[in-house]
Amino acid sequence: MIAPRTRKAAFAEEKAEVEVLGANLEKLKGLTKKIQGSMNRLESSGKSVQEHVAPIYGNTQKLQIANSNVDRILEAIGKIREPLDKGNREEQILRSNPKQVGVTDYIASIDRTTRALAELKKSNLRSNQQAIAELNGLMKTGMTQLQDVFRDILREDARPVEPLHYLTKQLQFPRIPEEKSSRLRTINNHVFASMAQTTDADVRDYPTTKTYAEIRGTYLTASLQNLSSASISTARKMSSDAMYRQGTSGIGTYAAALESMYAAEYENICPIFAREDWTRVCNMTCRSSLNEFSKTLRELNNHIRANLITDCYLAFEIIELVSSLALRLENRGVELKVPMAEALQPTRQTAKESLGALVEDTRAKMQSMMALPSDAGAVSVTAETMVKLQTLTSYLSPLSSILTSLGDGGWSTQSPATSRSHVPTLKSLDVGPDSGKLFANYARDLLEDLYNTLNTKSRAMIKNKSAQGVFMANNIAVIDRMTHSSELQNLLFELTETIDSWRKKAYANYMDAWKDVSTHLLDVQYTSRSVRPQSGGGIDSAAIVKSLSSKDKEAIKEKFKNFNLTFDELITKYKSFKMEREVRQHLAREIARQIEPLYGRFFDRYHEIDKGRGKHVKFDKSQMGTVLAGLS
Structure with a gap:
């Protein structure tokens, strides 16, 4: 419990504190009134200041904006003048010789001028048009001098070369x-x-491409000129009837040099120009030399047409060379297939015409013959025709292409294609799986035409049937031998049966004459008589002759006489014929097979008719065998 004294002391202390707080509160109220009065006065003063300062502040802002605009205008003027100033600085360099300034520094100056020109064009100010024109002129001057440097560098390696040197030594x-x-x-x-910066025109044909094509094109044309002349001179003939032999023309060397030089030129172009320009620049560069190549092909084609029968093979060689050349170049990136095909077109047309001309030439030569060999030997036309076919097998690839484009039977100039043919097209087709068959059909047509003409001629000019047979057999033997001794054997295997049928007819015609002589060795035997005629190895000629009547004996003597006479005539005639080896061997076997057994039998039965005097029996069996053996 708190004492009363203590409680009073606490109350007194609290009362004093309350009195202090009350005094402070009174002071605060007085201070607040003073502050409020000061705020009122300050507000009044602020309004007065604002009324006087506001116009001054507005003018200051306008001055700041104007000053900023002036700075910007000065900056724009500086930017506008900067390209002009740069142009003035670069003019001295660009009007100097690049070799004196240094090509690198000269190019750097051009780059700076190019950028300055671009900046002027962006400004689009009318006042800059004169400056733009001046800079364009300056750029053209710089480009012209830079192109001169480009041209000079190219000319350092553009002296013509001798292609044969590189080809023969297999050098690049x-x-x-x-x-x-x-x-x-x-x-x-x-x-x-x-x-691109100075012109709105198509920049694909910019000057350096033209310069390159001009200088390097001239280099190619000049380097290949001698081979062009050689190709034409080697085609000239020493003899008008000499047949062209594969590889004797210089066109093969010309094509090889063209391929190597074009491939080298393409490799030169790739590091210099952009990829999209490679083909175009290469075509421009090769155009002049390719035109000369085309001109050479035209001159060779004129030569071929003038000597179509003997030199048409050169046309096939050219087709194969140029077609392969275009394909190989295309594989190496040089796309000249179209212009080369155009250059080759006249030669292809000549090659097409030559196939029909070969058929016509064979027919014409046979028709012009006024006489056939008196010894029934083969005519030269047959071997010539086979040589034509043999030679054509050396050009199967171009020949197949030509035959395919003509269509089966399209080579015929006398009649429309047969039922097995199709309508030929003008488009040159690639070699297909039936190309070998087309050649076989062409050869069949040519040989059948030759055979029919020979057969007709022999019947009209050779009256003796046996001579007709020998003549036809000789020509067929030439056909058969030259077929089997060449590539024709694999290509004309379907013609084997036809040739065999021709040969059988010819042999049959000749052997008809020997049928007559065989009749003299036939006799009549009467099996109804009491004494049966002996046969076999134990024939008794004396007994047989003794049993004959006088009339029969005379008949046997007449048979021996007629046989001897006819046989001698046939042997003499046989030996007068000029026969191919296989024909002589075959006919000798056929004659022996037909005569020897008949004569042996007749001799065994009736040789005692003249009792060994040789008056009627001219040959014994051994002598007959010797004569027949001598026929081969």
Whole structure:
């Protein structure tokens, strides 16, 4: 419990504190009134200041904006003048010789001028048009001098070469050195960029491409000129009837040099120009030399047409060479297939015409013959025709293409294609699976025409049937032998049966004459008589002759006489014939097979008719065998 004294002391202390707080509160109220009065006065003063300062502040802002606009205008003027100033600085460099300034520095100056020109064009100010025109003129001057450097670098390696030197020694044709290619590429890139900047025209034909095509094209044309002349001179004939032999023309060497030089040129182009320009620049570069090549082909074609029968094989050789050349170049990136095909078209047309001309030539030569060999030997036309076919087998690839484009039977100039043919098209087709069959059909037509003409001629000019047979057998033997001794054997295997049938007819015609002589060795035997005629190895000629009547004996004597006379005539005639070896051997076997057994039998039965005097029996069996053996 708190004491009363203590409680009073606490109350007194609290009361004093309350009195202090009350005094402070009174002071705070007075201070608040003073502050409020000061705020009122300050507000009044602020309004007065604002009324006086506001116009001054507004003018200051306008001045700041105007000052900023002036700075911007000065900055724009500076930017506008900067390209002009740059142009003035670059003019001295660009009007100097690049070799004196240094190509690298000269190109750098062109780059700076190009950028300055671009900046002026962006400004689109009318006042800059004069400056733009001046800079364009300056750029053209710089480009012209840079192109001169490009041209000079190219000319350093553009002296004509002798292709035969590189071909015979199997050397690569010269390339532009890598260091020069790098410089040419740099110049080309800057010329292209500048052309794109200074002109609105198509920049694909910018000057460096034309310069390259001109200089390198001249180099190619000059280098290949001698081979062009050689191709024409080697085609000239020493003898008008000499047949062209494969590889004797210089066109093969010309084509090989063209391929190697074009491939080398394409490799020169790739490091210098952009990829999309490679084919175009290559075609431009090769155009001049390719035109000369086309001209050479036209001259050779004129020569072929003038000597179509003997030199048409050159046309097939040219077709194969140029077609293969275009394909190989295309595989190496040089796309000249279309212009080469166009250059080849006249030769292809000549080759097409030659196939019909070969048939017509064979027919015409046979028709013009006024007489056939008196010894029934084969005519030269037959061997010539086979040589034509043999020679054609050396050009099967181009020949197949030509035959395919003509269509089966399309080579005939006398009659429309037979039922097995189809309508030929003008488009040249690739070699197909039936190309070998087409050649076989062509050869069949040619040989059948030859056979029919020979057969007709022999019947009209040779009256003796046996001579007709020998004549036809000789010609057929030439056909057969020359077929089996060449590539024709594999191509004309379907013609074997036809040739065999021709040969059988010819042999049959000849052997008809020997049927007559065989009749003299036939006799009549009467099996109804009491004494049966002896047969076999134990024939008694004396007994048989003794049993004959006088009339029969005279008949036997007459048979021996007629046989001897006819046999001698046939043997003499046989020996007068000029026969191919296989014909002589075959006919000798046929004669022996027909005569020897008949004569042996007749001799065994009746040789005692003249009792060994030889008056009627001229040959014994051994003598007959010797004569027949001598026929082969």
